Amino acid sequence: MxxxxxxxxxxxxxxxxxxxxxxxxxxxxxxxxxxxxxxxxxxxxxxxxxxxxxxxxxxxxxxxxxxxxxxxxxxxxxxxxxxxxxxxxxxxxxxxxxxxxxxxxxVAPAWLGGRLDNLGLEARAPLDLRVNRLKARREDIAIEGAVPTPHAPDGLRLPEGVQVEQLPEWADGRIEVQDEGSQLVTLACAAKPGMTAIDFCAGAGGKTLGLAAAMEDRGRLIASDADRSRLSRLAPRAERAGVTIAEMRLLDGGREGDALEDFREAADLVVVDAPCSGTGTWRRNPEARWRLTQARLDRVVALQSRLLDVAAGLVKPGGTLVHIVCSLLDEEGAGQAEAFLARHPGWIARPVSLPTGEARGPGIRLTPAASGTDGFFVATLVRPC
The missing domain is CATH 1.10.225 (NK-Lysin)
Known part of the structure; x- marks a missing residue:
């Protein structure tokens, strides 16, 4: 040509x-x-x-x-x-x-009024890996051109063009593709061995596998989602990663709590990585900015609110609900967490400790410009005893 x-x-x-x-x-x-x-x-x-x-x-x-x-x-x-x-x-x-x-x-639709300017969305996103602690340590992985990520302890950043699924380290489950920001918000969940944990909106299970590694594959880990197709991808990924504690539950849209009724007020940790605008991933999917409208944003904000309320019923007294969105918009992040606390008297926000990010309301926001990661918000919300 x-x-x-x-x-x-x-x-x-x-x-x-x-x-x-x-x-x-x-x-x-x-x-x-x-x-x-x-x-x-x-x-x-x-x-x-x-x-x-x-x-x-x-x-x-x-x-x-x-x-x-x-x-x-x-x-x-x-x-x-x-x-x-x-x-x-x-x-x-x-x-x-x-x-x-x-x-x-x-960098964003004009109707957002410049709210996403200067956050690094115009740059190209790197290709990051998470080293699977169940099978390896970061220092054990030698992939040509790979360097440690700046903040995540198990992260590696690859040069452009590497075909990850052709690497032997991927085939034997020692690595997973996962942005450093996603790794960090998973760490913020503070999952521990022996916990009962629920990944409430697990999707294809990227964070589920990270939680399992943090739990040392000990305890009980439920991966639930309303999308059967996405959830079905978790089983082969878990097998490759050596994860045995992940159980899958298909949620019924509109009645999510029914599929998890046996965990009501029983989970030490519930993670809600809720459907969102995806503004934090626009470096990877830049045309997604053309699809976002105010009406769609309003719908996902309402859905997030409902999912958090349902998930809260699964948290045991003294347990933790973690709100995560791959969004840079406050109505999905800090504003959503603040609204939850207002609806649920007695719940408190526990400070999130991460090596990067800015305080944003009750949580932390990561941005491509400041942290070099995809955009995320994470807040840890604790149920009263």
Whole structure:
């Protein structure tokens, strides 16, 4: 592919990404993969160059562009080497006109009013691993180019392009892919061997496995979620990691407490990594900013509130409820924790001790700019005895 043809390919992919964001369709990564699956003539260098153009255009556009070309033209306005590709050559994009639409610059939708500016969301996210303490220590892992993460004691940061699932350390369960921020908020849960712990919104089980390692695979650990497909991924991951204490419970949407009735007021620790806006992960999924609306934010905030109230009923007197969101917005983080404490007299927020992060209401917020991690909020809420 010529450089001009790569630019045109990026525009075509961006058109699909824009449409998918508007219509709740596939993620950008999926669209890129599908595009090249039917274009075998594109070599690895072509695919890499096109992908870089696509994501560069996405990252600089805060609001949903009208077209993929509008996103790419805006990028061309800032980068002369991109502008040169709009020369009207065969298979390349037509020349740029002064009047044509351009995507507005920004790290977030304009309706958020700059609340996410200067938090590092425009940067690319690193690839982090968690060394599985059940099978290894960080100093035992020797992967070319890997360096210890700055804050998480079991974290390793890999150079770009490493195929993790091809590593022998992954195959035998010594490592898991997990952002350093996710590792840190898991540590904030202070899970201990012998505990009864519930990962209330376990998803595919990334934090479940981290909790199991902290518990030294001793005690009782329940992984629950309303999404059967996501939860089903945990079993093979747990087997590979050598985790034997994880039990899976499928939640019934709207009646989450019913599936865990036998744990009412019995758990030492309940972790609620609630569904959220995902603003903390926008470095990894930058087109997700085009999908967030005020209405969607309102819905997830209401869901988080309900899940916390249900989960609170599972915590034994003196036990801990941990509220986690991969969000940088206060209504999902500090505001949500404060609202919970107001609804539940007697509960208190225990200080969160982490090697990085800023105090935010009753908890701690991690940001890409300050901590070099995905964005997270974590608060530990203690039930009265």
């Amino acid at each position: 010529t450089p001009q043809a790569r630019a045109q390919a990026a525009i075509e992919i961006l058109d699909e990404v824009v449409a998918a964001a508007r219509d709740a369709g596939a993620a950008a990564d999926t669209i890129v993969q599908r595009y090249f699956k039917t274009r075998r003539y594109a070599g690895s260098k072509d695919r890499r160059a096109v992908r870089e153009l696509v994501y560069a255009a996405i990252r600089r556009a805060g609001d949903l562009p009208v077209t993929g070309r509008a996103a790419m033209v805006a990028l061309a306005d800032e980068r002369a080497e991109v502008a040169e590709l709009f020369d009207g050559s065969p298979r390349g994009p037509a020349p740029i006109s002064v009047e044509e639409p351009r995507a507005a610059a920004g």
